[in-house]
Amino acid sequence: MEPISEVSGRAIPFGRKNVDTDVIIPAHWLKTISREGLGEGAFETVKKEQDSVFTDPEFAGAPILIAGDNFGCGSSREHAAWALLDMGITCVIAPSFSDIFASNAFKNGILTVALPQDAVDRLMEVAQTDPIDIDLQSQCVTTRFQDRFEFDIDPFRKHCLLNGLDEVGLTLEQGDTIKAHERRMETDLPFLAKAVGTAG
Amino acid sequence: MTKSARTLYEKIWDAHIVDQRDDGTCLIYIDRHLVHEVTSPQAFEALRLSGRTVRRPDLTLAVPDHNLPTTARTDANGAELPIADKQSAQQLAALRTNAPSFGIRYIDATDREQGIVHVVGPEQGFSLPGATIVCGDSHTACHGGIGALAFGIGTTELEHVLATQTLLLKQSKTMEVRVDGELAPGVTPKDLILHIIGVIGTAGGTGHVIEYRGKVFEDMSIEGRLTVCNMSIEGGARAGLVAPDEKTFAYLKGRPYAPRGADWDKAVAWWKSLATDPGATFDKSVVIDAADVQPTVTWGTSPEDVAPIGSAIPAPESYADPSKQQAVKVSLDYMGLEPGTRLKDIAVEHIFIGSCTNSRIEDIRAAAAVLKGRKKADSVKWAIVVPGSGLVKEQAEAEGLDKIITEAGLEWREPGCSACLAMNPDKVPAGERCASTSNRNFTGRQGPGSRTHLVSPAMAAAAAVTGKLTDVRELTG
Numbered sequence A: 001m002e003p004i005s006e007v008s009g010r011a012i013p014f015g016r017k018n019v020d021t022d023v024i025i026p027a028h029w030l031k032t033i034s035r036e037g038l039g040e041g042a043f044e045t046v047k048k049e050q051d052s053v054f055t056d057p058e059f060a061g062a063p064i065l066i067a068g069d070n071f072g073c074g075s076s077r078e079h080a081a082w083a084l085l086d087m088g089i090t091c092v093i094a095p096s097f098s099d100i101f102a103s104n105a106f107k108n109g110i111l112t113v114a115l116p117q118d119a120v121d122r123l124m125e126v127a128q129t130d131p132i133d134i135d136l137q138s139q140c141v142t143t144r145f146q147d148r149f150e151f152d153i154d155p156f157r158k159h160c161l162l163n164g165l166d167e168v169g170l171t172l173e174q175g176d177t178i179k180a181h182e183r184r185m186e187t188d189l190p191f192l193a194k195a196v197g198t199a200g
Numbered sequence B: 001m002t003k004s005a006r007t008l009y010e011k012i013w014d015a016h017i018v019d020q021r022d023d024g025t026c027l028i029y030i031d032r033h034l035v036h037e038v039t040s041p042q043a044f045e046a047l048r049l050s051g052r053t054v055r056r057p058d059l060t061l062a063v064p065d066h067n068l069p070t071t072a073r074t075d076a077n078g079a080e081l082p083i084a085d086k087q088s089a090q091q092l093a094a095l096r097t098n099a100p101s102f103g104i105r106y107i108d109a110t111d112r113e114q115g116i117v118h119v120v121g122p123e124q125g126f127s128l129p130g131a132t133i134v135c136g137d138s139h140t141a142c143h144g145g146i147g148a149l150a151f152g153i154g155t156t157e158l159e160h161v162l163a164t165q166t167l168l169l170k171q172s173k174t175m176e177v178r179v180d181g182e183l184a185p186g187v188t189p190k191d192l193i194l195h196i197i198g199v200i201g202t203a204g205g206t207g208h209v210i211e212y213r214g215k216v217f218e219d220m221s222i223e224g225r226l227t228v229c230n231m232s233i234e235g236g237a238r239a240g241l242v243a244p245d246e247k248t249f250a251y252l253k254g255r256p257y258a259p260r261g262a263d264w265d266k267a268v269a270w271w272k273s274l275a276t277d278p279g280a281t282f283d284k285s286v287v288i289d290a291a292d293v294q295p296t297v298t299w300g301t302s303p304e305d306v307a308p309i310g311s312a313i314p315a316p317e318s319y320a321d322p323s324k325q326q327a328v329k330v331s332l333d334y335m336g337l338e339p340g341t342r343l344k345d346i347a348v349e350h351i352f353i354g355s356c357t358n359s360r361i362e363d364i365r366a367a368a369a370v371l372k373g374r375k376k377a378d379s380v381k382w383a384i385v386v387p388g389s390g391l392v393k394e395q396a397e398a399e400g401l402d403k404i405i406t407e408a409g410l411e412w413r414e415p416g417c418s419a420c421l422a423m424n425p426d427k428v429p430a431g432e433r434c435a436s437t438s439n440r441n442f443t444g445r446q447g448p449g450s451r452t453h454l455v456s457p458a459m460a461a462a463a464a465v466t467g468k469l470t471d472v473r474e475l476t477g
C-alpha cells in the first residue's frame, strides 16, 4: 500500500448524498478477477447523466472526491474502494461515511476525511476552479484562499496510512511472533505443522 | 489464562493463539488453507502488486470447482475442451497460473483428485481434526465433521492468510446441539440438519460455534457428520464441530496428506485429548430428540423453512412474528405455493444430487439404492447426479452405481459445484422446481427465478422416480 502524507490537486465536486456502493461500482463489474480496471466502471450510471462531473475533462485524474452525507452505504463490496483507487482517487471528503466503506477504503490506502456540512459546501465551491490540499500529518484541509479545516482521524489509522501499512503489512511486522508459534507447533503438534502429501 | 474445563472449540482455539491484543482480538494460526478459483484472484493480485509471497504454500491446496462445467472435460483424444463462459474460463485460468507461481499445490480440472474443495480436503487427509482450516467459501464449516475448526473467509482475509498464515479473530461463543436417541430408518443426516435449522432458525447460531453432541452423532458416519457440519452456516453459526473419535481416525488413516508413523500416533493422542471436558459449559444449549426427526424438506426460500414430508405448507398467519409472516408470504409467492398444500403433492421438474453437502460416496449409494430397478418419471425434465470428486466418481463406478443411475434415466456427471449455485452451466430455469441435495434455497440460488426444495439424496432420488416430493420410506418400505 502507498503511504499517504498529503494529497494535493483538483477535487471532483460530486456532492451527492447517500451514494451507495452500487453507484460507485455497479454489480455487473464484480465478476472480474482483478482489482485493476474497475475505474472504468466507477460511477458508470452517473457518467451517463448530462454534465456529469465525472466526464468533465476539467476533473480528469483528480485525486480527491467530494461527496455528501453517508458516502459508501449499501453492500460491503470492497470493489468500491478498488474502483476509486483505479480512477486515481486517494482521498474522499464527505460529511459522513458508511462504516464498512470507510474500513474498506482504509484497508486499501484511501483517506476518508469527514468534515461538517458547511466546510464541505465551501470546499465544493473552491473545487470548481482550484485545487485543494489535504495534510494528514497535521490533519487539516487547506485552500489557496486561506480556508483551513481540521479533521479527526483514528490514531491507528493515521499511523497505518502515513506508513503505508495495511492489515497484512501490520501482521507481517509480527513475523517473529508467528515464527515462534510455528516452532512450538513443530515440536508439539508436528502433524499440523506440516502437510506432507502426494496429491496435486 | 485458559479455563480448567474447556470445550472442544476452546481447546482448538487456545492451541492456535499466536498473539492476543488488549481488546481480546487474537492472531490465530491457520493450519490448512483451501483455495478455489472464485474468491482468490484478487488476493493473489494484491500479493503480486505489493511484492509479497505466500508464507506457507505447503499448507495451502488449490482446486477449481465452482465454475467448472460438469460435462466431459476432455475429448476422445484426451485434449482439454474449452470452457464456453468467458469469465468462468478467465477465473479458472487465473487459478491455474496463480497456484504454481506462488508455489501452491494445485489439483487441475483434469486430475482424478479434482473435486469440490470441501470434499477434497477430508478425502485427501489434508483437513485434519484439531486443525484450523479456512477457505473463501462459507461452507468451509463442513470440515468440522472430522473435528476441524473450519470457517469461510472473504477476499481481504484470504490475502491475509496467504501472506501471514494467520487471521485476526475474536473468539466465538459456544453452542451445544445435543441429539440423543436414534434416527429412524429412512431418516438421514441431511434430514437431521434441516430439522435442526428449523428448530434453531437461521440466526440461532449467530456469533457461536456449534458442537454437535450426543449419541446420534457418535453413531453417525464421518460423511454424515460432514453433511451436518456443512450446513452449520445455514443455522447462523460460523463453524460446526463433531469431536474426533475412532471413526474419524479410521477414516483418515492412510489418506495422502494424513500424518504417518510416529506423527500419526502423536496426532491420535492429541486428537483424543480434544473432546469437551466433563463440566465444561456452553453459552447456549439446544436439545433435540432423534425420534422427532422425519424425512424433511424445505418449502420456502430460507433454510429454516422446513417441514416433515408428511405435512403441508404452513399459513403465514401461523407465525407469531409479523416480519416472519411477511417473509413467508413473499417466499411462498416466489415458490409458487399455497398454504395448506400437502408437500407430497408438489411436482418437481428437476433433480440435483450433488454439492459439498451431499456428493460423497454414501450419498451416491443412498440415491442409487432408491433408483435401483426404477425409472425417472417422465415429468422430470432434468435429473443429474454430480459426484463430489473424481475419486468419489471412480469409487461409484467401481460399485456399478453409475449404471444404476443412468439406467434409471438420470445423468452421471463430472465433479464440481454444479447446480448448487448458478455459476456454471448447470442451472434451474425460472419458475421451475428442483429437489436438490445442496444447502441453500435462496431466491435465485440455482438460477434466476429457480425454486429449490432442499432434501436428502434418498429423497431426491425418490422425487426423481415419482416426479413429486415423496416420502422415500413409501418407496423403500
Ligand code: SF4
Pocket (backbone or CB within 6 Å): B065, B066, B116, B117, B118, B137, B139, B355, B356, B357, B416, B417, B418, B420, B421, B438, B439
Ligand atoms: S458445492 Fe455449493 S456450497 Fe459447496 S463449495 Fe460449491 S458452491 Fe459452495
